[in-house]
Amino acid sequence: MFKLLKYQEILQMPDFHYDLNKKWLVVKNITMEHFLNDCVNYYASQNNYNVKIEYTDLYNFTQRYESYSDYDHLIFLLRLDEWVLPTNHFQGSFKTAFTVEIKGLFEFLKSIQKPILFFNFELDYNYSIYENENNLIKRANSILEDNVKKIPQIRIIDINYLIGNIGRQYFYDKSKYYTMGAPYSFDACNRISYEIVNECNTDYCLKKKCLVLDCDDILWGGTAADIGINNISLGQISYGKAYIDFQKEILRLHDQGVVLALCSKNDEQVVLDIFQNHPDMILQIKHISYYQINWNNKVDNLISIAHHLNFTYDTIVYIDDNEYEIGLINDKLPLVTTILMDKDKPYLYADILKHSKLFITSKPTLEAKNRSKYYADQARRENEFLKCDDIVDYHKSLKTCLEFRYADGFILPRLVELSQRTNQFNLTVKRYTEQELLEKINAVNYNVIYIKAKDIYGDMGIVGFIVIRINNGKLFIEAFFLSCRVFGRNFENAFLETLRQYYHQRGFKYMYGQFILTDKNKQFQDFYLNNGFIKNDDWYEKNLNDPIYYSNVFKKISII
Structure with a gap:
């Protein structure tokens, strides 16, 4: 939750260095580096990562044709009075002039496959050479929103909400504006930084469930x-x-x-x-x-x-x-x-x-709406488990049915959501967008396979999926996800053994898995070793002739 801090409080932040490092490019037409660097890293440190910020202006940004792949986020903070309004080389109405500017910029942004945050424009400014200046700004924001709708990787941050949040009289510093070209006060940079970090956390999955x-x-x-x-x-x-x-x-x-x-x-x-x-x-x-x-x-x-x-x-x-x-x-x-x-x-x-903006949220899918029921059912299972003397007999009594299916576009939102939410059983720390996962579903050298489960307490829905890349007759597990709701029930072992049988019958001889250690997934760092894989440099190798042994307590397994 945001609260106003004094600059000294931010400067007194301990000098921690985290394993997670992010790099942002801020495209701006005003001076704000003096506060933004400190404020951003203060809030990023509360989420256990560091941020390196680079700055550029709009002209130099559009002149750089090299890839922007080095950056985790692009952030646009452009004041309208410094961009379009003071210029007089445009012919015709403001709407035409601004539409030309924004359309050209967004055509350029379409090719950049990185998350982009774009601040809209501030209302109630004294553009004395224009009548009805607020109407012009509202029109500019409307044009901006229309263009953002066409590019899924761009999100708008409403700067007018931030101004209202701390008060217009505290948002600006006229002294710094006239002496440094820096119109925003420390309080404004503090609030802007908090909002940027919160938005970026959505993409880093550093949010609450x-x-x-x-x-x-x-x-x-x-x-x-x-x-x-x-x-x-x-x-x-x-x-x-x-x-x-x-x-x-x-x-x-x-x-x-x-x-x-x-x-x-x-x-x-x-x-x-x-x-x-x-x-x-x-x-x-x-x-x-x-x-x-x-x-x-x-x-x-x-x-x-x-x-x-x-x-x-x-x-x-x-x-x-x-x-x-x-x-x-x-x-x-x-x-x-x-x-x-x-x-x-x-x-x-x-x-x-x-x-x-603390929570990981998704589109209101059936899976999302049923999530509370899934967890309530799981609590009932655990209560019954505590009353049971024999674990194997208990699991057999659940009469669990598993299904393994190839993914398609219909269940794509659920798989994307699972990749974004899963931290513990996420063996390679992958996160997928809908576009990225759809490309793999449609690719001839990829198999995306999911697992559904149900038992006597209810339908658990899709509880995991795996992304397999096929290269030169070998199988590489690019990503493996399993919901924490089903930990301890051998679903992951059943998944691997089902895939081993399936691919072995089709002539494949080896499967390779990879594990990238984090604080969240370390309890599964021996997962591949425990299932008969042999460590080979950065990969774990499995001979598909060798079965994966586990306590098979499932009533039925439906294969792909």
Whole structure:
């Protein structure tokens, strides 16, 4: 969550160096390097990576015809008054002039296959030589948006929202503008940097997967156990509507794949009564994957939630209105991201959550909407597992069915989402866009194969996939993903053995796998060795004559 910092606080940041290094190119027509470098690296360090920023102006950018592949992101921060408005060599209307400029630039950007962030243009400027200057700027922003829609790798950052966020009077520094050509204050550069890092984190997959919520004064106003279900603030009157809007924002995240949980010091039956019977509740208990509603320590409850849902702490966000509880979690579980809400200002809740940009979200697919159910089903499996004496008998009792299929365009969004979300069983740290994965699906020298699973508790959907490159009669595993929801059930071993049999029957003799170690996937660093692969330089080699042995407890395996 963004908060205004003093420049000294940023300068006092410890000089850490992280294994993850990023390189950005900022295309700008104003001076802002003096603050941007420090602010960006402050926020990047909170996500455990370093950023090297290079700067150029628009003219030199368009004159460079070499590849921009060295950069992880391109960022455009162009002020309209320094770009188009002061010039007089254009003929005709402003709309025609700007359309020519922007069309030429975007034709150039089409060929650059890198994520691009483009700030739109600031309203309410004193362009004295023009009438209705705000209308001109709005028209420019509209033209910009129309062009961005045509190029999927470009995203717009709304600078006018950032200005409103900290206040126009704090956003500009006229002294620095006239002496250095630097119109933005430190507060502005701080806010801009925070937004850039948040947007870039989307592409680096440094985002959260699980939202854990307190209940009283978060989902509704008041302490339900004290005042009763009929007296809580939730409805169309006064701040009751603010809580409804907040729940709608939470539900939007749920429908885009964020897993929801509850962690509340409360009477469980009181909370469940509100979820089940209050007429204005937007969230339903079916949207909640797991809950800990009791009078226990919230740190212990969060540990339980993380364990049951199989999430690492750094993928969890916790929201509460109690400063003590937030402080305790920050101290004991520092990897959990916390948001402290002001219970006297519930009208800010929805905006704070919406603009936090903390979460990995996707298009509202069926898989995303069902994710909470998948995790709830998994919690039921684990509860039954704890009651069972024999692991093999327990797994057999689940009557699990596995399917392995070639990927196609229909399930492409789910596979892309899985590649973006998966950190633990992601053996080569790959991330795919839809375009990249579609090219591999259609390529003659690639096979993209996915695994679906279901058991007596429900359909788990697509839980993993593998990308295999075929070269000179050999099979190379370029990427291998498996959802954390199915860890411990031998799905990955069944997947490999199924592929071994399939390709062996078709005359292939060897399969090669690669493993790139990270802090997140280190628990699987011996995966290939444990399945009979032999280490050979940077690759692991498997003779396809040799079976992969595992405890086959599956009722049925449907092969490709």
